[in-house]
Amino acid sequence: MPQQIWHQCLEVLRDEFPAQQFNTWLRPLQPELSEGYLVLFAPNRFVMDWVNQKYLRRIEEVIKDLEGGHAPRVNMKVGSASRPAQPASEGTRSATTEAHRRSNGNSASGLSPRKRAPVPDTDETGRVTEEEKGVAASVPASAGSRRSSVQVEGDVKHQSFLNEGFTFDTFVEGKSNQLARAASMQVAENPGGSYNPLFLYGGVGLGKTHLMHAIGNEIVARNPNAKVAYLRSERFVADMVKALQLNAISEFKRYYRSVDALLIDDIQFFARKERSQEEFFHTFNALLEGGQQVIVTCDRFPKEITDMEERLKSRFGWGLTVMVEPPELETRVAILMKKAEQANVRLSSEAAFFIAQKIRSNVRELEGALRLVIANAHFTGSEITPPFIRESLKDLLALHEKQVSMDNIQRTVAEYYKIKVSDLLSKRRTRTVTRPRQMAMALSKELTNHSLPEIGDAFGGRDHTTVLHACKKIVELQESDPGIREDYQNFMRLLTS
């Protein structure tokens, strides 16, 4: 069975590559056995070429190790496996897959010609859950924005907002977001044609929304007639519930299927909202079939979203899935310099470095800290120096010091050992990752009030016995290894002073 072989192979590869590489390039591949070959379907040509160049040899080796003399040769194609468990020929691929395939990588730059997809039949009276009704009641009729295009159809208002300040120019590139930025740029240059859908995921305040708006703004800059709809997923839910209540679901469908690009932020809020998921699924298919672009952000990898339909999660993997990671120190400094420049404030690199060292959680918090420092400097007419910053951020830093979070511990440990936070959470068992992971777990036990199972959960869903083992190991190592003892003391100082 291709799934079985591929699943085993993935388990091996997961330990060998950093989580971001694994999730971006290997996890979206779909296996199929065809004429003695294990065909791996990549969602687009870019992924196929990359996997061919970088991973195919290793994939073949692993398959050989697993299957011995019976190992099939591996071949790569663009598309998706026709039916997960059965080998199938080209001809059995679904119409949707064919359309998707045609829309991938084939269109010329610019917007694809509008091919309005037929509105699939959905259950117009489908049940709306209590949660969905709750969202409809709580989402205000209009959110703040700089530019809006409000369409009134029947009695339902559809709003799309783009923040004009969120552009590629104002987005600072660093190692942590390089791939996400490059993919976003390509989508903006060739909407509906390069990666569709584009799925951006990562922790809070790391720039996913910024990138999404940057794509929307760029599409509109290149084609002022382009219809770009940006909305948070709650707005989609609220609009849908309202449309159902007003008997205007056909207008709702027509509106969302008429856009050139649909940008949905924080898709994780669709969890448990079954009717919305269904509606979105159909909208999603119609847009992909029409060659229109879909961009989605989420706080986690698609397969890890709970309470979401499998078929929807699997659709997310059709295009390109890219992670945005927490920025490393240099990028945090560059972001601060850029934000200061935008605010017309002179910030020395020494001052930027000082703030970046203190605030490591996410870019939103970094921005907040800078705003506070700038406001204080304006108010008092002072120069922005490290002592002035320390004084301005006194309360914020005190709060940080009191609340050592696991997030903070993971970032600090990853930065110290020059690995990625995602490595700490991954299943990789190489020494370079295992020891830092044990250190981070032991520090979490020492410095937070979280229980062993909670700590295990926060480290990629590990068992509490693994955490206990890590704590014992670090105590032992502090006795026997002066290097580890020094590391531990450094962490205690970094995290608590």
Ligand SMILES: Nc1ncnc2c1ncn2[C@@H]1O[C@H](COP(=O)(O)OP(=O)(O)OP(=O)(O)O)[C@@H](O)[C@H]1O
């Ligand atoms: N690389 C970057 N360069 C410049 N600004 C950035 C960068 N990354 C994030 N920001 C800024 O940080 C703030 C938070 O970013 P954003 O809202 O895009 O985060 P997010 O990942 O969507 O978070 P959430 O999941 O909470 O919605 C924004 O003001 C954004 O401009």
